[in-house]
Amino acid sequence: MPLPDLDSSVGHSFGLEFDSVLIRQITEVSGLKMEQDVIELKQNTADGKYAIKKLPGRPKAGEVTVSRGLTEDNSFERWVKESRFGQMTSARRNGAIIVYDYEGLPIKRYKLINAWPKSLEIGTLKAGDTSVLTEKLVITYESMEVD
Template identity: 45%
Template sequence: MAEGDALSTHIFGIQLGGYMVESIQEVSGLTMEEDVVEVKQVTPDGKLLIRKQPGARQAGEVTITRGMDKSTEFTKWVKETLENGQVDSARQNLTIEVKDAAGETVRRIQLMQGWASKWEGPSLKAGESSAATETVTITFEEIVIE
Protein backbone atom coordinates (compact mmCIF):
# COMPACT_ATOMS: atom_id res chain seq x y z
CA MET A 1 0.00 0.00 0.00
CA ALA A 2 1.48 3.32 -1.04
CA GLU A 3 1.82 6.12 1.46
CA GLY A 4 -1.19 8.41 1.30
CA ASP A 5 -3.54 5.70 -0.01
CA ALA A 6 -6.62 5.28 2.15
CA LEU A 7 -7.69 1.78 3.06
CA SER A 8 -10.19 0.57 0.49
CA THR A 9 -11.18 -2.59 2.33
CA HIS A 10 -13.03 -3.18 5.52
CA ILE A 11 -11.00 -5.97 7.04
CA PHE A 12 -10.80 -5.88 10.81
CA GLY A 13 -10.80 -8.04 13.89
CA ILE A 14 -11.59 -7.54 17.57
CA GLN A 15 -9.76 -9.08 20.49
CA LEU A 16 -11.49 -9.14 23.85
CA GLY A 17 -9.01 -9.98 26.55
CA GLY A 18 -7.16 -12.94 25.07
CA TYR A 19 -9.56 -14.20 22.40
CA MET A 20 -10.89 -13.06 19.02
CA VAL A 21 -14.57 -12.12 18.80
CA GLU A 22 -16.26 -13.97 15.93
CA SER A 23 -18.86 -12.92 13.36
CA ILE A 24 -18.32 -9.14 13.60
CA GLN A 25 -20.27 -7.21 10.97
CA GLU A 26 -19.79 -3.61 12.07
CA VAL A 27 -18.03 -1.41 14.59
CA SER A 28 -19.40 2.11 14.92
CA GLY A 29 -19.03 5.09 17.22
CA LEU A 30 -15.23 5.13 17.46
CA THR A 31 -14.56 8.65 18.65
CA MET A 32 -12.00 10.41 20.79
CA GLU A 33 -13.11 13.61 22.50
CA GLU A 34 -12.01 15.98 25.19
CA ASP A 35 -13.79 18.73 27.04
CA VAL A 36 -13.33 22.30 25.90
CA VAL A 37 -12.73 24.73 28.73
CA GLU A 38 -13.76 28.31 28.05
CA VAL A 39 -12.06 30.98 30.14
CA LYS A 40 -13.42 34.52 30.09
CA GLN A 41 -11.19 37.36 31.23
CA VAL A 42 -11.17 41.09 31.08
CA THR A 43 -8.11 42.85 29.64
CA PRO A 44 -6.54 45.86 31.41
CA ASP A 45 -8.48 48.18 29.08
CA GLY A 46 -11.80 46.48 29.92
CA LYS A 47 -12.32 44.33 26.82
CA LEU A 48 -13.72 40.84 27.16
CA LEU A 49 -11.23 38.16 26.19
CA ILE A 50 -12.40 34.59 25.62
CA ARG A 51 -9.88 31.75 25.46
CA LYS A 52 -10.59 28.09 24.81
CA GLN A 53 -8.27 25.33 25.89
CA PRO A 54 -8.37 21.55 26.06
CA GLY A 55 -9.84 19.95 29.15
CA ALA A 56 -10.13 16.37 30.33
CA ARG A 57 -10.40 13.51 27.85
CA GLN A 58 -13.86 11.94 27.78
CA ALA A 59 -14.68 8.26 28.08
CA GLY A 60 -16.65 6.80 25.20
CA GLU A 61 -18.91 4.15 23.77
CA VAL A 62 -18.63 1.93 20.72
CA THR A 63 -21.28 -0.28 19.15
CA ILE A 64 -20.47 -3.74 17.82
CA THR A 65 -22.89 -5.56 15.52
CA ARG A 66 -22.28 -9.26 15.11
CA GLY A 67 -24.08 -12.29 13.78
CA MET A 68 -25.80 -14.40 16.39
CA ASP A 69 -24.03 -17.73 16.46
CA LYS A 70 -23.04 -20.49 18.87
CA SER A 71 -20.00 -18.58 20.16
CA THR A 72 -20.27 -18.47 23.93
CA GLU A 73 -17.27 -16.44 25.17
CA PHE A 74 -18.53 -13.05 23.99
CA THR A 75 -22.05 -13.82 25.25
CA LYS A 76 -20.70 -14.82 28.68
CA TRP A 77 -18.80 -11.54 28.86
CA VAL A 78 -21.92 -9.50 27.98
CA LYS A 79 -23.97 -11.36 30.60
CA GLU A 80 -21.32 -10.69 33.25
CA THR A 81 -22.46 -7.07 33.52
CA LEU A 82 -25.97 -6.97 32.08
CA GLU A 83 -27.36 -9.98 33.97
CA ASN A 84 -24.98 -10.43 36.89
CA GLY A 85 -24.05 -6.78 37.58
CA GLN A 86 -20.35 -7.67 37.83
CA VAL A 87 -18.86 -4.58 36.16
CA ASP A 88 -15.52 -4.76 37.99
CA SER A 89 -14.76 -8.34 36.98
CA ALA A 90 -16.12 -7.83 33.45
CA ARG A 91 -13.88 -4.87 32.58
CA GLN A 92 -11.64 -5.88 29.68
CA ASN A 93 -9.37 -4.16 27.21
CA LEU A 94 -10.58 -4.53 23.62
CA THR A 95 -8.30 -4.20 20.63
CA ILE A 96 -9.65 -3.42 17.17
CA GLU A 97 -7.16 -4.25 14.42
CA VAL A 98 -7.70 -2.60 11.03
CA LYS A 99 -6.04 -4.60 8.25
CA ASP A 100 -5.05 -3.93 4.66
CA ALA A 101 -6.01 -6.11 1.68
CA ALA A 102 -3.07 -8.44 2.42
CA GLY A 103 -4.32 -9.01 5.99
CA GLU A 104 -1.52 -7.01 7.63
CA THR A 105 -2.50 -4.89 10.63
CA VAL A 106 -2.09 -1.20 9.76
CA ARG A 107 -3.73 0.34 12.82
CA ARG A 108 -4.67 -0.78 16.31
CA ILE A 109 -7.35 0.93 18.35
CA GLN A 110 -7.40 -0.03 22.01
CA LEU A 111 -10.44 0.52 24.20
CA MET A 112 -9.33 0.39 27.81
CA GLN A 113 -11.43 -1.00 30.67
CA GLY A 114 -14.49 -1.71 28.51
CA TRP A 115 -17.72 -3.36 29.65
CA ALA A 116 -21.04 -4.11 27.97
CA SER A 117 -23.63 -1.47 28.85
CA LYS A 118 -26.39 -2.41 26.37
CA TRP A 119 -27.45 -5.47 24.37
CA GLU A 120 -29.98 -5.41 21.55
CA GLY A 121 -31.26 -8.61 20.01
CA PRO A 122 -32.25 -9.29 16.42
CA SER A 123 -35.38 -8.06 14.70
CA LEU A 124 -37.41 -11.19 14.09
CA LYS A 125 -39.95 -11.24 11.28
CA ALA A 126 -41.76 -14.25 9.82
CA GLY A 127 -40.66 -14.99 6.27
CA GLU A 128 -37.59 -12.74 6.47
CA SER A 129 -34.36 -14.17 5.10
CA SER A 130 -31.82 -11.77 6.60
CA ALA A 131 -29.23 -12.86 9.16
CA ALA A 132 -29.98 -12.56 12.86
CA THR A 133 -27.62 -10.04 14.45
CA GLU A 134 -27.07 -8.69 17.93
CA THR A 135 -25.81 -5.23 18.83
CA VAL A 136 -23.70 -4.61 21.92
CA THR A 137 -22.76 -1.17 23.22
CA ILE A 138 -19.44 -1.16 25.01
CA THR A 139 -18.57 1.66 27.38
CA PHE A 140 -14.85 2.29 27.86
CA GLU A 141 -12.67 4.62 29.91
CA GLU A 142 -9.92 5.48 27.43
CA ILE A 143 -9.14 5.04 23.74
CA VAL A 144 -5.59 4.61 22.46
CA ILE A 145 -4.84 4.77 18.73
CA GLU A 146 -1.57 3.18 17.60
Protein backbone atom coordinates in the same frame (compact mmCIF):
# COMPACT_ATOMS: atom_id res chain seq x y z
CA MET B 1 3.87 -3.95 4.14
CA PRO B 2 2.07 -0.84 5.48
CA LEU B 3 0.12 1.45 3.20
CA PRO B 4 2.05 4.28 1.54
CA ASP B 5 1.28 7.76 2.87
CA LEU B 6 -0.88 8.63 -0.13
CA ASP B 7 -3.15 5.57 0.11
CA SER B 8 -6.06 5.27 2.49
CA SER B 9 -7.34 2.16 4.16
CA VAL B 10 -10.74 0.72 3.36
CA GLY B 11 -13.30 0.10 6.07
CA HIS B 12 -14.05 -3.54 5.35
CA SER B 13 -11.05 -5.23 6.89
CA PHE B 14 -11.09 -5.13 10.69
CA GLY B 15 -11.19 -7.31 13.77
CA LEU B 16 -12.11 -7.16 17.45
CA GLU B 17 -9.76 -8.51 20.08
CA PHE B 18 -10.39 -8.76 23.83
CA ASP B 19 -7.95 -10.33 26.27
CA SER B 20 -5.82 -11.61 23.35
CA VAL B 21 -8.82 -13.46 21.88
CA LEU B 22 -9.82 -12.46 18.34
CA ILE B 23 -13.62 -12.27 18.01
CA ARG B 24 -14.53 -13.30 14.49
CA GLN B 25 -17.35 -12.54 12.12
CA ILE B 26 -17.86 -8.92 13.14
CA THR B 27 -19.93 -7.13 10.49
CA GLU B 28 -19.90 -3.56 11.76
CA VAL B 29 -18.22 -1.30 14.30
CA SER B 30 -19.65 2.17 14.92
CA GLY B 31 -19.23 5.02 17.39
CA LEU B 32 -15.47 4.82 17.76
CA LYS B 33 -14.28 8.25 18.86
CA MET B 34 -11.95 10.11 21.17
CA GLU B 35 -13.49 13.15 22.81
CA GLN B 36 -12.70 15.62 25.57
CA ASP B 37 -14.43 18.48 27.35
CA VAL B 38 -13.83 22.04 26.26
CA ILE B 39 -13.19 24.69 28.93
CA GLU B 40 -14.06 28.27 28.08
CA LEU B 41 -11.92 30.89 29.78
CA LYS B 42 -13.58 34.31 29.61
CA GLN B 43 -11.21 37.19 30.23
CA ASN B 44 -10.23 40.72 29.31
CA THR B 45 -7.13 41.36 27.27
CA ALA B 46 -4.43 43.87 28.26
CA ASP B 47 -6.20 46.58 26.23
CA GLY B 48 -9.57 45.85 27.94
CA LYS B 49 -11.27 43.83 25.19
CA TYR B 50 -13.41 40.83 26.01
CA ALA B 51 -11.93 37.50 24.83
CA ILE B 52 -12.86 33.85 25.08
CA LYS B 53 -10.07 31.30 25.13
CA LYS B 54 -10.85 27.59 24.67
CA LEU B 55 -8.76 25.07 26.60
CA PRO B 56 -8.69 21.27 26.51
CA GLY B 57 -10.52 19.66 29.41
CA ARG B 58 -10.92 16.15 30.77
CA PRO B 59 -11.12 13.24 28.35
CA LYS B 60 -14.58 11.69 28.02
CA ALA B 61 -15.40 8.02 28.21
CA GLY B 62 -16.90 6.50 25.08
CA GLU B 63 -19.13 3.81 23.65
CA VAL B 64 -18.73 1.64 20.60
CA THR B 65 -21.32 -0.64 18.99
CA VAL B 66 -20.21 -3.98 17.57
CA SER B 67 -22.52 -6.00 15.29
CA ARG B 68 -22.30 -9.55 14.03
CA GLY B 69 -24.51 -12.26 12.63
CA LEU B 70 -26.15 -14.41 15.30
CA THR B 71 -24.29 -17.70 15.81
CA GLU B 72 -24.12 -20.29 18.55
CA ASP B 73 -21.11 -18.44 20.03
CA ASN B 74 -22.33 -17.08 23.38
CA SER B 75 -19.27 -15.01 24.36
CA PHE B 76 -21.28 -11.77 24.16
CA GLU B 77 -24.00 -13.17 26.47
CA ARG B 78 -21.45 -14.44 29.00
CA TRP B 79 -19.73 -11.06 29.07
CA VAL B 80 -23.03 -9.21 29.57
CA LYS B 81 -23.99 -11.60 32.35
CA GLU B 82 -20.75 -10.82 34.22
CA SER B 83 -21.51 -7.10 34.26
CA ARG B 84 -25.22 -7.56 35.09
CA PHE B 85 -24.38 -9.58 38.18
CA GLY B 86 -21.77 -7.08 39.36
CA GLN B 87 -18.69 -9.17 38.59
CA MET B 88 -16.89 -6.06 37.37
CA THR B 89 -13.37 -7.31 38.07
CA SER B 90 -13.85 -9.91 35.34
CA ALA B 91 -16.27 -7.84 33.21
CA ARG B 92 -13.86 -4.91 32.77
CA ARG B 93 -11.49 -5.86 29.98
CA ASN B 94 -8.96 -4.25 27.72
CA GLY B 95 -9.42 -4.82 24.02
CA ALA B 96 -8.85 -3.34 20.60
CA ILE B 97 -10.46 -2.69 17.25
CA ILE B 98 -7.82 -3.58 14.66
CA VAL B 99 -7.83 -2.24 11.10
CA TYR B 100 -6.01 -4.32 8.47
CA ASP B 101 -4.50 -3.35 5.13
CA TYR B 102 -5.08 -5.08 1.79
CA GLU B 103 -2.59 -7.81 2.67
CA GLY B 104 -4.16 -8.56 6.05
CA LEU B 105 -1.49 -6.82 8.13
CA PRO B 106 -2.61 -4.60 11.04
CA ILE B 107 -2.15 -0.90 10.33
CA LYS B 108 -4.07 0.70 13.24
CA ARG B 109 -5.12 -0.49 16.64
CA TYR B 110 -7.75 1.37 18.68
CA LYS B 111 -7.22 0.16 22.25
CA LEU B 112 -10.27 0.27 24.53
CA ILE B 113 -9.27 0.55 28.20
CA ASN B 114 -11.50 -0.86 31.00
CA ALA B 115 -14.30 -1.77 28.61
CA TRP B 116 -17.47 -3.60 29.61
CA PRO B 117 -20.77 -4.38 27.88
CA LYS B 118 -23.60 -1.90 28.37
CA SER B 119 -26.25 -3.71 26.33
CA LEU B 120 -26.88 -6.57 23.93
CA GLU B 121 -29.60 -6.26 21.30
CA ILE B 122 -30.87 -9.08 19.10
CA GLY B 123 -32.20 -8.14 15.65
CA THR B 124 -35.88 -8.20 14.78
CA LEU B 125 -37.59 -11.58 14.57
CA LYS B 126 -40.21 -11.46 11.84
CA ALA B 127 -42.14 -14.29 10.18
CA GLY B 128 -41.23 -14.66 6.50
CA ASP B 129 -38.16 -12.43 6.77
CA THR B 130 -35.06 -13.67 4.94
CA SER B 131 -32.48 -11.27 6.38
CA VAL B 132 -29.63 -12.37 8.63
CA LEU B 133 -30.39 -12.23 12.35
CA THR B 134 -27.84 -10.01 14.11
CA GLU B 135 -26.70 -9.16 17.60
CA LYS B 136 -25.41 -5.72 18.58
CA LEU B 137 -23.21 -5.28 21.60
CA VAL B 138 -22.72 -1.79 23.01
CA ILE B 139 -19.38 -1.59 24.79
CA THR B 140 -18.56 1.33 27.07
CA TYR B 141 -14.93 2.19 27.78
CA GLU B 142 -13.05 4.59 30.03
CA SER B 143 -10.41 5.67 27.52
CA MET B 144 -9.05 4.90 24.08
CA GLU B 145 -5.47 4.84 22.82
CA VAL B 146 -4.44 4.66 19.18
CA ASP B 147 -1.37 2.68 18.03
